[in-house]
Amino acid sequence: MEAVDPFVFQLTIFVLATFVGYYVVWSVTPALHTPLMAVTNAVSSVIIVGALIAVGPAELSTAKMLGFVAMTLAAVNIFGGFTVTQRMLRMFWRKK
Amino acid sequence: MAISGNLTAIAYLIASVLFILALRGLSSPDTARSGNFYAIIGMTIAILTTAINPEVVSYGWILTAFVIGGLIGTTVALKIEMAAMPQLVAAFHSLVGMAAVLVAGAALDNPGAYGVTDASGSILFSSRIEMALGSAIGAITFSGSIVAFTKLQGLVSGNPVVFPGQHWLNLLFGVIILVLLAYFAVEQSPELFWAMTALSFLIGVLIIIPIGGADMPVVISMLNSYSGWAAAGIGFTLQNSALIVTGALVGSSGAILSYIMCRAMNRSFFSVILGGFGGDAAVAVVAEGDRSVNAGSAEDAAFIMKNAGSVIIVPGYGMAIAQAQHALREMADKLKEEGVRVRYAIHPVAGRMPGHMNVLLAEANVPYDEVEELDVINSDFASTDVAFVIGANDVTNPAARDDPSSPIYGMPILDVDKAQTVLFVKRSLSPGYAGIDNDLFYRDNTMMLFADAKKLTEDLVRAL
Numbered sequence: 001m002e003a004v005d006p007f008v009f010q011l012t013i014f015v016l017a018t019f020v021g022y023y024v025v026w027s028v029t030p031a032l033h034t035p036l037m038a039v040t041n042a043v044s045s046v047i048i049v050g051a052l053i054a055v056g057p058a059e060l061s062t063a064k065m066l067g068f069v070a071m072t073l074a075a076v077n078i079f080g081g082f083t084v085t086q087r088m089l090r091m092f093w094r095k096k
Numbered sequence: 097m098a099i100s101g102n103l104t105a106i107a108y109l110i111a112s113v114l115f116i117l118a119l120r121g122l123s124s125p126d127t128a129r130s131g132n133f134y135a136i137i138g139m140t141i142a143i144l145t146t147a148i149n150p151e152v153v154s155y156g157w158i159l160t161a162f163v164i165g166g167l168i169g170t171t172v173a174l175k176i177e178m179a180a181m182p183q184l185v186a187a188f189h190s191l192v193g194m195a196a197v198l199v200a201g202a203a204l205d206n207p208g209a210y211g212v213t214d215a216s217g218s219i220l221f222s223s224r225i226e227m228a229l230g231s232a233i234g235a236i237t238f239s240g241s242i243v244a245f246t247k248l249q250g251l252v253s254g255n256p257v258v259f260p261g262q263h264w265l266n267l268l269f270g271v272i273i274l275v276l277l278a279y280f281a282v283e284q285s286p287e288l289f290w291a292m293t294a295l296s297f298l299i300g301v302l303i304i305i306p307i308g309g310a311d312m313p314v315v316i317s318m319l320n321s322y323s324g325w326a327a328a329g330i331g332f333t334l335q336n337s338a339l340i341v342t343g344a345l346v347g348s349s350g351a352i353l354s355y356i357m358c359r360a361m362n363r364s365f366f367s368v369i370l371g372g373f374g375g376d377a378a379v380a381v382v383a384e385g386d387r388s389v390n391a392g393s394a395e396d397a398a399f400i401m402k403n404a405g406s407v408i409i410v411p412g413y414g415m416a417i418a419q420a421q422h423a424l425r426e427m428a429d430k431l432k433e434e435g436v437r438v439r440y441a442i443h444p445v446a447g448r449m450p451g452h453m454n455v456l457l458a459e460a461n462v463p464y465d466e467v468e469e470l471d472v473i474n475s476d477f478a479s480t481d482v483a484f485v486i487g488a489n490d491v492t493n494p495a496a497r498d499d500p501s502s503p504i505y506g507m508p509i510l511d512v513d514k515a516q517t518v519l520f521v522k523r524s525l526s527p528g529y530a531g532i533d534n535d536l537f538y539r540d541n542t543m544m545l546f547a548d549a550k551k552l553t554e555d556l557v558r559a560l
Binding site for chain 2: 006007010013014015017018019020021022024025026027028029030031032033034035036037038039040041042043044045046047048049050051052053054055056057058061062063064066067068069070071072073074075076077078079080081082083084085086087088089090091092093094095
């Protein structure tokens with residue numbers, strides 16, 4: 001049997017993760033849909049790892065500049081997204 | 097320090113699991129805070145794992161970007177008003193979209209760093225498609241979110257912008273983007289890549305302008321989804337499992353929210369996307385002639401509610417604009433002192449984004465177990481003395497339930513008309529976003545309270 005292309009493995013991960021997301025998100029209580037958006041927005045900024053690779057090399061290049069801007073934007077999102085999520089979640093309390 | 101590819105992959109796996117746990121935590125407010133904490137750990141692991149990659153040496157640049165971005169993000173997040181959350185989320189989505197475009201551009205400029213080249217140094221065919229897709233979706237997310245932001249912030253009118261041939265133009269641009277994408281996959285020329293990306297920025301604007309202000313809950317959810325798919329596209333390019341998993345999670349999350357919002361309006365996703373519906377100002381006011389309404393004062397309303405056994409408060413976007421949630425909670429406290437049972441009923445599309453009302457009520461210190469969703473509380477209106485509608489309109493319109501000729505027929509509504517008395521706080525008799533009259537205003541058991549939501553609630557608190 002010939003070797004499987006890495007793309008197929010990635011596609012497998014992608015499809016399975018979509019299903020996991022589907023079932024997990026349906027179990028999110030509607031009261032927390034705004035924090036859900038804020039936190040998904042923060043975690044999608046994990047795209048910052050791509051920016052890190054671009055900005056990482058020592059020599060100056062277009063890629064490095066693009067990576068630097070991408071990294072700044074993603075950092076705004078990561079810090080902003082997690083902070084605002086935390087702020088919202090702290091406000092939810094239950095009357096005992 | 098260099099660690100092996102396998103260890104890196106396992107670190108990304110751990111980060112992905114933590115992200116899933118973070119979303120899982122949101123199933124209840126009690127577990128949500130620890131969920132957010134898991135997400136932060138996951139992000140930290142993903143960033144550190146990449147940062148210790150031997151290729152990554154420019155730590156000065158990295159720290160600078162991190163500190164600038166971190167300071168801006170934290171400051172904005174700490175200062176933002178809860179009522180402005182939809183704008184903030186739209187702005188954040190735009191940043192993810194732009195980051196996706198830039199990372200795709202960086203991968204195109206320096207493919208060697210990302211390990212996506214073949215022996216001859218040209219970019220792998222599959223990677224070309226992935227980076228182009230990631231960039232296109234990212235560009236649409238960016239410009240679409242910017243338009244959504246300007247509408248939500250009130251910088252431009254929330255009214256739909258429509259012109260003849262709009263959908264054909266969009267279709268034409270869509271086809272050109274696909275052609276450029278295919279051509280880029282064959283030719284690998286940066287000009288083709290950037291032309292395709294520029295056109296994607298343009299189409300992002302074009303697909304959001306026809307969508308009106310009241311459809312923003314769908315738009316924001318949809319852009320949330322796009323930002324996820326853009327991240328996943330970049331994840332494929334970088335062959336990074338954490339990014340693929342996260343992108344898939346976010347993509348499906350936004351898609352589910354879009355679906356929930358559309359269902360709550362009884363509209364198909366396509367009819368929302370095609371737009372032309374849901375401006376802030378009504379286009380066609382249905383002239384109903386002179387029908388009389390019972391108008392009351394804050395004192396009248398206070399008297400009725402004080403003598404009620406149970407009150408259900410129905411907040412809507414008007415409450416958010418007037419910032420009346422704090423006064424509303426004071427009112428509820430006073431009523432509870434009088435022995436009245438007070439609860440809140442939330443329609444899924446109340447406000448400008450999913451869950452908007454819940455966050456505003458939580459901000460005003462309302463305990464979340466007093467706040468109920470439509471399907472839980474709807475059957476209780478019939479046995480409730482007073483329904484207090486503040487800043488909501490169409491989501492209470494009985495025509496959606498009873499009148500098959502109504503444009504909103506079939507949309508699930510809160511059955512406030514079944515309560516013994518309906519108190520309706522509203523500035524005037526103007527119709528809601530759908531541009532249709534609400535029969536509820538003219539019923540005998542309805543008392544209209546014509547005033548600004550915040551001012552009226554404050555008067556009510558004094559009168560109690």
